[in-house]
Amino acid sequence: xxxxxxxxxxxxxxxxxxxxxxxxxxxxxxxxxxxxxxxxxxxxxxxxxxxxxxxxxxxxxxxxxxxxxxxxxxxxxxxxxxxxxxxxxxxxxxxxxxxxxxxxxxxxxxxxxxxxxxxxxxxxxxxxxxxxxxxxxxxxxxxxxxxxxxxxxxxxxxxxxxxxxxxxxxxxxxxxxxxxxxxxxxxxxxxxxxxxxxxxxxxxxxxxxxxxxxxxxxxxxxxxxxxxxxxxxxxxxxxxxxxxxxxxxxxxxxxxxxxxxxxxxxxxxxxxxxxxxxxxxxxxxxxxxxxxxxxxxxxxxxxxxxxxxxxxxxxxxxxxxxxxxxxxxxxxxxxxxxxxxxxxxxxxxxxxxxxxxxxxxxxxxxxxxxxxxxxxxxxxxxxxxxxxxxxxxxxxxxx
Amino acid sequence: xxxxxxxxxxxxxxxxxxxxxxxxxxxxxxxxxxxxxxxxxxxxxxxxxxxxxxxxxxxxxxxxxxxxxxxxxxxxxxxxxxxxxxxxxxxxxxxxxxxxxxxxxxxxxxxxxxxxxxxxxxxxxxxxxxxxxxxxxxxxxxxxxxxxxxxxxxxxxxxxxxxxxxxxxxxxxxxxxxxxxxxxxxxxxxxxxxxxxxxxxxxxxxxxxxxxxxxxxxxxxxxxxxxxxxxxxxxxxxxxxxxxxxxxxxxxxxxxxxxxxxxxxxxxxxxxxxxxxxxxxxxxxxxxxxxxxxxxxxxxxxxxxxxxxxxxxxxxxxxxxxxxxxxxxxxxxxxxxxxxxxxxxxxxxxxxxxxxxxxxxxxxxx
Numbered sequence: 156x157x158x159x160x161x162x163x164x165x166x167x168x169x170x171x172x173x174x175x176x177x178x179x180x181x182x183x184x185x186x187x188x189x190x191x192x193x194x195x196x197x198x199x200x201x202x203x204x205x206x207x208x209x210x211x212x213x214x215x216x217x218x219x220x221x222x223x224x225x226x227x228x229x230x231x232x233x234x235x236x237x238x239x240x241x242x243x244x245x246x247x248x249x250x251x252x253x254x255x256x257x258x259x260x261x262x263x264x265x266x267x268x269x270x271x272x273x274x275x276x277x278x279x280x281x282x283x284x285x286x287x288x289x290x291x292x293x294x295x296x297x298x299x300x301x302x303x304x305x306x307x308x309x310x311x312x313x314x315x316x317x318x319x320x321x322x323x324x325x326x327x328x329x330x331x332x333x334x335x336x337x338x339x340x341x342x343x344x345x346x347x348x349x350x351x352x353x354x355x356x357x358x359x360x361x362x363x364x365x366x367x368x369x370x371x372x373x374x375x376x377x378x379x380x381x382x383x384x385x386x387x388x389x390x391x392x393x394x395x396x397x398x399x400x401x402x403x404x405x406x407x408x409x410x411x412x413x414x415x416x417x418x419x420x421x422x423x424x425x426x427x428x429x430x431x432x433x434x435x436x437x438x439x440x441x442x443x444x445x446x447x448x449x450x451x452x453x454x455x456x457x458x459x460x461x462x463x464x465x466x467x468x469x470x471x472x473x474x475x476x477x478x479x480x481x482x483x484x485x486x487x488x489x490x491x492x493x494x495x496x497x498x499x500x501x502x503x504x505x506x507x508x509x510x511x512x513x514x515x516x517x518x519x520x521x522x523x524x525x526x527x528x529x530x531x532x533x534x535x536x537x538x539x540x541x542x543x544x545x546x547x548x549x550x551x552x553x554x
Numbered sequence: 555x556x557x558x559x560x561x562x563x564x565x566x567x568x569x570x571x572x573x574x575x576x577x578x579x580x581x582x583x584x585x586x587x588x589x590x591x592x593x594x595x596x597x598x599x600x601x602x603x604x605x606x607x608x609x610x611x612x613x614x615x616x617x618x619x620x621x622x623x624x625x626x627x628x629x630x631x632x633x634x635x636x637x638x639x640x641x642x643x644x645x646x647x648x649x650x651x652x653x654x655x656x657x658x659x660x661x662x663x664x665x666x667x668x669x670x671x672x673x674x675x676x677x678x679x680x681x682x683x684x685x686x687x688x689x690x691x692x693x694x695x696x697x698x699x700x701x702x703x704x705x706x707x708x709x710x711x712x713x714x715x716x717x718x719x720x721x722x723x724x725x726x727x728x729x730x731x732x733x734x735x736x737x738x739x740x741x742x743x744x745x746x747x748x749x750x751x752x753x754x755x756x757x758x759x760x761x762x763x764x765x766x767x768x769x770x771x772x773x774x775x776x777x778x779x780x781x782x783x784x785x786x787x788x789x790x791x792x793x794x795x796x797x798x799x800x801x802x803x804x805x806x807x808x809x810x811x812x813x814x815x816x817x818x819x820x821x822x823x824x825x826x827x828x829x830x831x832x833x834x835x836x837x838x839x840x841x842x843x844x845x846x847x848x849x850x851x852x853x854x855x856x857x858x859x860x861x862x863x864x865x866x867x868x869x870x871x872x873x874x875x876x877x878x879x880x881x882x883x884x885x886x887x888x889x890x891x892x893x894x895x896x897x898x899x900x901x902x903x904x905x906x907x908x909x910x911x912x913x914x915x916x917x918x919x920x
Contacts, residue, residue: 195877195884196883197883224878225878226878226884227874227884229839230742230834231830231832232829232830236627239623240623240624243621243623254740254742255742255743255834257742258745258831258832278737332732333739334737334738334741335737335739335740336740363728363732363741364741365741513736513737514736515736517736517737517738541739
């Protein structure tokens, strides 16, 4: 009997929420925010999003009842159902954190026009043109570039110490897929390193998975035995940092500090802080203002951050060099993808048509080189730099 | 002669198999098991989180059945899990351990996806759907037939063989997912626009539920009243008896696995064309293994499997609601699910066996 009453009450509650949902004005008290996460805090990728969501909740003074977390939501129909369930619970803005959630978020956005759907790392908001579906990213390539400077300085220090010669300064990079986001990441990292260590080269090994600890460890170990003097990665497990710590090879990390697990080899890590975006979008719903189809901010707004430099492993003067370059990037006097700093197939680029508008035929559609640099994340928030520049060797391709 | 008094030490209790048990006694044991499970989970909840267990339980119910959307979602999940369980049941009943349902579902799904991508733009919807059904059923059946053929022909170990076939299927699906991913190279599967199963009665999942309902009744009749069903039971009980009464065991094995794989193929079809409209290597979501529990708990009775699949999906939905409402890590709800399922499986022991207690010792006069 009790169960039946619970049930009836629950249904009644939902119906009353649905009734509330029709009133478009949102006051402070009944604002509800939903979050959809691919995994839970056991994944460094999702932990980064969850920490940002908690920080935004605190800054905006929202209670736990107003912020609903749905964790372990796969990239399938479950994502659509999770979003719809959040709408039923009265959420007027819903965030999702994984790339593969996008089509299901889009489906929900079409069904619930009064609710804002904000999808991180997605690519289709600017072509779908729905008023309530939005993409967001951060200009993480700037963070990667700065982390690359730390790597280049470390290489220089090792060269000066006589550990190897200048032309042996090879970097190893563990990547997930041969996909624009990863290519943009390792290229900006490499350009950062080469800006201070001109003889640096790089080898990239792909794993074909966003999260596979064993494969990432294996890839890093392979790169080290290939003669790579420093490792960085774009994959979400502790595989590569652990391999580096075991081998005593310096590591530049991603998604957050790995200093605790790798005290002797961790140099610095770049990461995206989603708090500014979450705050911005939630405030927009509160105030009834518009959220842009694409939102991409960087160092200036605190969307791209670097962890503290580990003095034990980093070269002297690393923090100063990072701060100096960061100031130049912010001022716009320095560009990560300056066409004067790289060549493709031996030639400098003055034009490139990138595949910015997502389609199944992968048609290149938009000119992205202007004023002497590649305009990354400006035509849409998610990266689209997919050029294979000279100096970087891909050991395998996941395509 | 003097009488010698001897003391014989008896064990405290001994266990004997019950010849039979009245149905209501069996159900009393089951209900007691659920009550005991709830008590233990309640204590664990209180000890680990300090939350009121009754509130936690009502959260579970609300999470699984709280809204009509959640009820539909529950039905949809039940339907798919039940479909896979129906598929493996005939194989398990003849003691052919088909651990390869996961792969058979995936291959069925892949066949569906191929039709949706390459034939989708060119065929009229009705014909496309027909081709998809044939392709998914055939693909699942072939995938299951391979280990069955090897078993019948060379007596290979079917557990290992079917298990390995899962990994082969997963790798094939991963390969094509990456090849066809949109955007390029992201590893994110492309959305399939053509050939989505029709929505009937305004309910997205109604068709799936109806298809599986029909399959359930069909499987019940097939196992209980058909000659094939009888042959499966005999082969399961004793291969030698089957041979003695003239059953072609090899033929039964291959035929049953074709059926098993075909139904897995349908599950793949329902997942790819009916709900997800995309395919990834984890689309089957471990159902190939969970289905074994569903089938076994129901003692291979398709009608009871409706209940057991409800139980498993209910626990799953309820558990994820717990982590949502109390912001607890999913591990906590897994612990609760584990405790409850442990008790439910464990109580079958007391249904099949009886425990007799003895007084500590008895005096025997010799």
